[in-house]
Amino acid sequence: MFPYDHVLLAAVQKRPQSVADVLQTMEAIGTACVDGDGLKWFNWLYHRVTQAVEARIAAGGFADPVWLAQLDVQFAGLYFGALESALRGQPSPGCWQALFECRNCAAIARIQFALAGINAHINHDLPQAIDATCDVTKTAPARDGQRYNDYTTLNPTLDRIIGAAKQELRVRLLGDALPAASRLEDTLAAWSVSAAREAAWRNAEIFWNLRPAPALTSNLMDTLDGLTTLASKTLLVPVPGWNGPAQSV
Numbered sequence: 072m073f074p075y076d077h078v079l080l081a082a083v084q085k086r087p088q089s090v091a092d093v094l095q096t097m098e099a100i101g102t103a104c105v106d107g108d109g110l111k112w113f114n115w116l117y118h119r120v121t122q123a124v125e126a127r128i129a130a131g132g133f134a135d136p137v138w139l140a141q142l143d144v145q146f147a148g149l150y151f152g153a154l155e156s157a158l159r160g161q162p163s164p165g166c167w168q169a170l171f172e173c174r175n176c177a178a179i180a181r182i183q184f185a186l187a188g189i190n191a192h193i194n195h196d197l198p199q200a201i202d203a204t205c206d207v208t209k210t211a212p213a214r215d216g217q218r219y220n221d222y223t224t225l226n227p228t229l230d231r232i233i234g235a236a237k238q239e240l241r242v243r244l245l246g247d248a249l250p251a252a253s254r255l256e257d258t259l260a261a262w263s264v265s266a267a268r269e270a271a272w273r274n275a276e277i278f279w280n281l282r283p284a285p286a287l288t289s290n291l292m293d294t295l296d297g298l299t300t301l302a303s304k305t306l307l308v309p310v311p312g313w314n315g316p317a318q319s320v
Contacts, residue, residue, distance in 0.1 A: 075104075082100055083158075093144060109179060123229075132224075137208070138204065141207055170184060170303060180310055226264065
């Protein structure tokens, strides 16, 4: 879709092994993307979130920093994997495809792209990342331990970063002002990162307990992708009042 997609593909082919690797890949994506690429604005927001996580790990802000770092790596790897599949023309989860297919739709606001990506990543990917992290670290997604506490203590930081992004990215893809009155505020207000992360942990618990039944896990993933895709498409409905070309160039 964009002439630099081969650069993005090269960036995401190598799976990260550390939070530093995650940030390096995000920086490569952000550098390559032009402002008229909706992917840039999700990546921009996710990069800010990951920087905050890295800073907190470095400051000793988690009881189990190794587990949180592993979660960060597992989590980002799912985003990079979905993007790699799409760039190769291979199937990717529907919730991600909803964003990738309209990367150059100029009528959509930057914050819509950012939140559609966050929606796909948290609601679809995060349960898998928690499950994979527990597998690697020989732990379990229990609510009565320090890892769940570390996980939830991130919510205020994420709320603050996303709240700021809702203001900073409240323009159309190419930077055009949005109409003074629209339904966008209602759409954005209906989406809560804290609620989404709590649901992701619950789903991770289900995945963990369904491990002896892979067919049921697969069915749950299909259902989760369907619901998350619907939410992504709702977040990506263009704001009325656009008079320019339907797509950026």
